[in-house]
Amino acid sequence: MKIFKIIFIILIxxxxxxxxxxxxxxxxxxxxNLRCLVCQGQSIYDSxxxxxxxxxxxVQNKINQGWSDxxxxxxxxxxxxxxILYDPKLNKNTYFLWFxxxxxxxxxxxxxxxxxxxH
Amino acid sequence: MKRRIIxxxxxxxxxxxxxxxxxxxxxxxxxxxxxxxxxxxxxxxxSLSSQEEISSKKIFYEDKYYLLNxxxxxxxxxxxEHPILVGLSKNKQLxxxxxxYKDNLSNAQKFLNELGNPYRIILIDKDGTKAIEWGAFGxxxxxxxxxxxxxKKFIGPLDQSLLNEIEQIIK
Numbered sequence: 326m327k328i329f330k331i332i333f334i335i336l337i338x339x340x341x342x343x344x345x346x347x348x349x350x351x352x353x354x355x356x357x358n359l360r361c362l363v364c365q366g367q368s369i370y371d372s373x374x375x376x377x378x379x380x381x382x383x384v385q386n387k388i389n390q391g392w393s394d395x396x397x398x399x400x401x402x403x404x405x406x407x408x409i410l411y412d413p414k415l416n417k418n419t420y421f422l423w424f425x426x427x428x429x430x431x432x433x434x435x436x437x438x439x440x441x442x443x444h
Numbered sequence: 445m446k447r448r449i450i451x452x453x454x455x456x457x458x459x460x461x462x463x464x465x466x467x468x469x470x471x472x473x474x475x476x477x478x479x480x481x482x483x484x485x486x487x488x489x490x491s492l493s494s495q496e497e498i499s500s501k502k503i504f505y506e507d508k509y510y511l512l513n514x515x516x517x518x519x520x521x522x523x524x525e526h527p528i529l530v531g532l533s534k535n536k537q538l539x540x541x542x543x544x545y546k547d548n549l550s551n552a553q554k555f556l557n558e559l560g561n562p563y564r565i566i567l568i569d570k571d572g573t574k575a576i577e578w579g580a581f582g583x584x585x586x587x588x589x590x591x592x593x594x595x596k597k598f599i600g601p602l603d604q605s606l607l608n609e610i611e612q613i614i615k
Contacts, residue, residue, distance in 0.1 A: 376581045383573045
């Protein structure tokens with residue numbers, strides 16, 4: 326009987342562990358993309374400030390409630406603004422941020438091409 | 445001609461960098477989040493005095509001004525602003541609700557015994573997640589509420605000028 330119990334417990338652990346692993350992976354992915362507002366330069370994932378600890382817990386709770394990463398990001402940007410995300414969304418405030426590097430790259434490309442053609 | 449363009453480009457580049465740095469000299473590195481929330485969040489929390497679960501719907505239901513103050517006994521600026529809250533609690537047009545943030549409950553009680561209790565109800569936020577629902581990121585933070593909407597948010601301790609501002613609004 327004892328053996329059956331042990332087997333049963335092992336089966337349950339094996340059944341649930343991949344689910345838990347996915348949740349932890351998602352939680353890490355989200356918290357790595359969140360900026361710690363009280364210790365700038367660190368992500369929520371890296372920080373051990375009171376705010377970061379609470380936010381990690383909140384993200385974990387929301388994942389347990391079945392929220393997706395997008396829902397969590399929207400929830401937090403409503404409360405703290407775009408600044409809380411390390412990976413800002415594409416909107417009219419961030420056009421410059423997203424397209425300026427591409428413009429620079431194109432500009433550089435044109436210069437290189439011109440030089441290349443001359444030679 | 446080519447040299448002129450290059451030197452013009454270099455000068456404008458340095459000018460651009462100079463302006464950016466010069467502007468940043470006067471900029472505070474303290475970030476105030478641009479919160480979009482206008483409606484107060486719905487939540488359930490334990491009361492400090494009775495240990496009963498109270499819904500936010502049963503707190504902010506009247507047609508009057510409320511002041512939600514996030515505080516903790518370990519927070520030094522909270523100690524500074526406390527006399528202002530005690531003074532404000534005498535104003536009948538306003539009701540002050542406390543949200544005790546990540547605190548030791550006996551320390552919180554000692555803090556109130558020592559400095560006075562301006563709060564009608566004190567709710568407990570043991571893990572700090574309720575403060576996040578409000579868009580707060582530290583203590584003290586204070587929210588002026590009217591008809592379930594956040595009228596004004598104050599980050600940091602209240603002082604005399606902010607007190608005047610609050611009194612102007614609720615007049």
